[in-house]
Every structure is written in C-alpha cells, then in structure tokens.
Amino acid sequence: MLKTGRGAEAPPFLVMDVIAAANARAAALPPGAPGVLRMEVGQPSTGAPRIAVVAAQRALSAGAPMGYTEAFGLRSLRERIARHYEDKYEVTVAPGRVAVTVGASGAFPLAFLAAFDPGDRVAMAAPFYPPYANILTALGMVPQLLPCDASTRFQPSIAMLEALDPRPEGLIVASPCNPAGTMLSAEELGAIARWCHENGVRLISDEIYHGLSYGMAETTAAALSDSAVVINSFSKYFSMTGWRIGWMVLPEDLIRPVECLAQNMFISAPHVAQVAAEAAFEGVEELEGNKAAYARNRDRLLAGLPAAGFDRLAAADGAFYLWADIGHLTNDSVAFAARMLAEAGIAATPGVDFDPARGGRFLRFSYCGAEDAMAEAPGRLRAWLGR
Template sequence: MSGPKPGLQLGLKVGRGAHAPAFLVMDVIAAANARAAGIAPGEPGILRMEVGQPGTGAPRGAAEAAARALRDGHPMGYTEAFGLRSLRERISRRYAEHYDTAVPAERIAVTVGASGAFPLAFLAAFDTGDRVAMAAPYYPPYANILTALGMVPQLLPCDASTRFQPTVAMLEALDPRPAGVIVASPCNPAGTMLTPEELGAIARWCHDHGVRLISDEIYHGLSYDMPEATAAAHSPSAIVVNSFSKYFSMTGWRIGWLVLPEDLVRPVERLAQNMFISAPHVAQIAAEAAMDCTEELEANRAAYRRSRDLLLRGLPEAGFDQIAAADGAFYIWADVGHLTNDSPGFCSRMLAEAGIAATPGVDFDPERGARFLRFSYCGPEADMAEAPGRLRRWLQG
C-alpha cells in the first residue's frame, strides 16, 4: 500500500519562504568538506577561504564563564525576551566606551545571532510590498529574508568608485523613495567601510526623509585603517544590528543584539516573545564574559591584519590585481573578469586543482558577480601565507 504523496502532487500550497534562494557559500563549504575528506595523508590540505567564520574559538574567559555556570548548577531557563539585564547593560557600556554614544539598556535587545535580529527588524519596520534599498554586492540573506517576508529588495549597483558602498546621491535618485535602507560597514563581501562622515550623512538623510535605516555593524571591532562609527550616534530612528560572531569569535553560540529606536522597542519585544522566546541563556552568560576578553580579541584582530597584509601583497603577484579596499571584516573582494566570466566554475576548478576554497561573486551580486569572487582570511595565518603561492602556480600552470 503506497504512502501519501508529496504535497506538490496533492496540490497543496507551498509558501513564499519555500522559494528563498540558496546561500551559495554553504554549498561551497559542503564541496570543500567533501574534497578535504578525500585527501590522503601527506597530501596538501584544503585552504579554507570561503567561509566568514573565525578560525579561533570563543575567548577563554567566555568559555570558562559558561563552564562555571553549568558546573555550579545555574538554571539555564528562559530569560526575558530581550535578554539578561546584565548583558544588556554591558552592551550599553560598550557604546559609551567605544563610540562615546549613550544607548540605554532598555533599547537593546539580545537576539539569536544577527540572523535572528534581521527578521525582527524587518517585520517591525516594514510592511508587505515595502521596498528596501541596499548596495550590491550585498550579504545574500538581506535580500532573501526580505523576499521571504514579502518585501522587495531594491539593489543599488556599486563599484570601486564608491568603494562598493551606497551614497546619498544614489538614495536621492530613487523614485519612489524606499521604505528602508540597509548599510553595512565594514561590509560583506567587499570589506570596505563608510567613513564616519558618510555614515552620518546617510543616517541624517534617512531620518529627515522618513526612511528607516538598518545599519549592519556585525564586523565592528575588525577594522584596520578607518575609524568605526555607529548609526546610533547619528540618528534616533536607525536600527543597529550587531553580533558576537565575528570580533568576539562566537559564531556557534548564536548570540547577537539590536539597538532599537524608541518607537520599535515594544513592537520588537512582542515579536521576539512569539518568535524566539529568548536567546540561549548559556550563550548570554558567555557573551557577557567575552566583552572583557580584550587582550585575546585584539590578538585575533592583529592576526587578521597580518593575513590581510600578506594577501594584499601576494594576490596581485599571483594574478588577482583588482581588489577592493580591504578596510575591515576579513574579506577580499577580487574582480577576476580578466580571468573568467564564470566565477562559480572558476571557484570549482580552483578547489579541485589548487585546493583553495573561495566563494563565487554571484552569491553576493547575481547581475555582476560572475566576474568577482570573495576570499576570506579569517583562517590560520599559515594557510593565508601559503595561498598566493598556490594560486600563482595554478594560474601559471
């Protein structure tokens, strides 16, 4: 006797979210894992330059705080929807110390990573059909989450002339005006930053024109040549997204935060109560401790800087000589149009033949990404030092 047929054969409805595009870097990770599994002992390994995940783990103080809480029988139940009060106060103190900006703990929401923060922000700020502008190239889940929620991503094609960042002039040219704007500084995939003056100008334009600004600041702490600025210092209506995944090296702990304007505090809290209840309790304890692990975290940042500098010297010598300004984060955005117009195929061959995993640009810019790829340099320094030589030998055959 046959079982039930799949829903599509029964004519059942499939929701909008079921059609969200794939996040292709995850496919690259799977391919690199499979390739690594087939390498015999003694053969060169795979250099992992595809994923934006720090090679270091959580700071020692964070791991020890979590272990101590578990050992002492700390009850790991639900917290308030916006998180532990002590963690929110510690985040508030970071804004005072790092940005000289007052952000009350009452306007801070601890979230299930930045990935959990974006749906909360989008649902609270926008309605179905609203247009939300962002630079292209962009972090794919921005557009994919918006689309799944019934909103409309509005792409602003950017290039090296604006450091792959949007400008006020681009926003002024939009007709009709969007309901929102997303900026990221440092940005993924290009690693470029807005100057404090540029961020301030965009924030003021958005506030003055009734456009909700969402500022992705998850790579703050990882900047090398330019000062960091927060949109919270420039606009009372902006939403700020941040995370413990990158600078604090806690990707798998799934912990992030939002800085909210007054009018969205209660709406986001209601959404968070229903959608997530709270971020993981143990992760919140670890995150609070991580904020005082400055020496270890700054040592990680120094290692990223060294890797970045090695690649900025070595990649042009290997043939990758059209590179975006790598101001922050841990990415290099390379124009490979002189080598290929098929970045997915190019990355597949690079993995198979050179043993280097990188992410094709089409993940970040479907229209122009076939001539770009992204290298991540948050892996071991020795691997980053080896990469240019491997690439040079591969390309020169």
C-alpha cells in the same frame, strides 16, 4: 498538489554550498595530501575568548537550569552592551533599547517585520550580504539594489538614494561591509542617517564587523540617528559564531513591537551563550591578538595575490574579506571557484552570491583562517594559474 509558501522560493546562500563541497573534498583527500585552504566562510579560526568559555563552564557546573531569559536577554548583558557603546563610541544607549538576539541572523527578521510591511522597498548596495535580500523576499518585501563598484567603494551614496523613484521605505548599510570590506566615513554615514530620517526611510545599520578595521575609524549609527536600527553580533570580532548570540539597539518606537515578535519567534537567545557573551567583553587582550593575526593575513594576501593574478582588489578597510575582480580570468565565478577547489585545493565564494547580476566576474576571499594557510594561498594560486 500541495501548496508551498513564499519562503520555499528563497534562493540558497551559496557559501553554505561551498562549505559543503570543501568539507567533502577535505574528507576525500588521501593521507599526506595537501589540505584544503578555507577562504570561503566568514568564520574566525579562533574560538571564543577563554574568559567567555570559563564563564560558561562555571555557570553549567553550578547546576543553574539555563532556562529561558526575558525575550530581550539577561539584564546584566544588556547593561554591559550599553556600557560598550559608552566606552567605545562615547554615546549613551539606554539598556532598555538593547535587544539580545539569536545572532545577527535572528535580528534581521525581527527588524524587518517590525519596521516594514509586505510590498515595502528596502534599498541596499550591491554587492550585498545575501540573506538581506533573501529574508526580505521571504517576508514579502522588495529588495531595491543600488549597483555599486570600485568608483563608489562599493558603498551607497546620497546621490544614489536621491535618484530612487519611488523612494524606499528602508535602507540597509554595512560598514565595514561584506563582501568588499569597505567602510563609510563618519561624515558619509552621518549624511546617510540624516537623509533617511528626514525622508522617512528606516535605516538599518549592520555593524557586525565593528572591532575589525585597519586604520579607519568605526562609527555607529546609534550616535547619529534616533530612528535607526543597529545590528551587531558576537560572531566576528568576538569569535563566537556557533554560540548564536547578537544584539540590536532599537529606536523607541520599535522596542515593544520587536519584543513581541521576539517572544513569539525565538522566546530568547540561548541562556548559556548570554553568560559567555557578557564575559567576552573582558577578553580584549585575546581578541586584539586575533585581530592582529587577521591584519597579518590581510597584508600577506594584499602583497601576494596580485602576483598570482588577482590584482583588482577592493579597499580592505575592515572585516576579513578581499573582494577580487576576476573578469580578466573568467565571467563564471561559480565554475571558476569549483575548479579552484578541485585543482588547487582552495575554497572561496563565487561573487554571484553577493551580486547576482555582476558577480560572475568576482570572487570573495576570506582571510580569518589560520595564518599558515593564508600564507600558503598566494603560492598555490600562482602555481595553479601558471604565474
């Protein structure tokens, strides 16, 4: 029998299975039947900002070869990202510390391989974004889960970190986080960043939902720690999921290691996506309009879901998710989500994707879809559950 590698044992990212099931159900619906309401995936229903599309069209029409760029991306894009940190956070980031990546998904393995060795422990709050743990496991590292709940706002604390024995080599934080949408305050993130730096723990700060917060200020770890790795993306706020373009802000000691890894693993992010991404920074009016639509969706669901029986929701400080405790309805979120899709035509993601131990009693609703669909969802759920 032929050998398979460690990567062949990686668990699935269940939301992708839900997407496939929702696609199949939608395709099988007869003409005139109510459509499937898509609340399973964190993909904005809006496309890239118009100014980004025009920039890509112009570059392609000009006949430019759109070949490889430097591994860390176009110099002009890296400079524009550095200026974004000055404009938004009032922090100076040298363009040389910026690495353009194939989405945030391409950034994580680069960061993990450069910062950690096989066998190293990397802590994270549970619930968590599944690829954190799956990528670490595939690379031979050990996810170290910090069980969090509503009492901790689904975020880690210094007390949790102090209790770890042995201490981890790394910590991943996300603010706003997926799936709960909660955020760390500037003081909380600052304290965690100091603790990590003082204890030799590499902080990885996932900031891909920055730009999408609703009343709470966003803080970047780039302003708090010289040793942290910051990961961001054009997929969420900028509505450019399929363009596969993201970035990292790297500490000085990881710049060359990450560059060498990127050269060998990815060569470079797609050239045309980089052109579009640079232009996207100028599409603020359109992007803020998208955010306002998400905020309206959020408000509709926060008002309507409790009456439908989903009344145990995490504080939705940011991102575009509601993390619902459905323990009073089921302890099998996979079966519950399948029934909800089949019987109510609503696709949502089972909590076990984000917390294998406790996720059977949770469901994640995404509200970045079309406004009419989000407005319809509470009524469908009430009818389905007989409320």
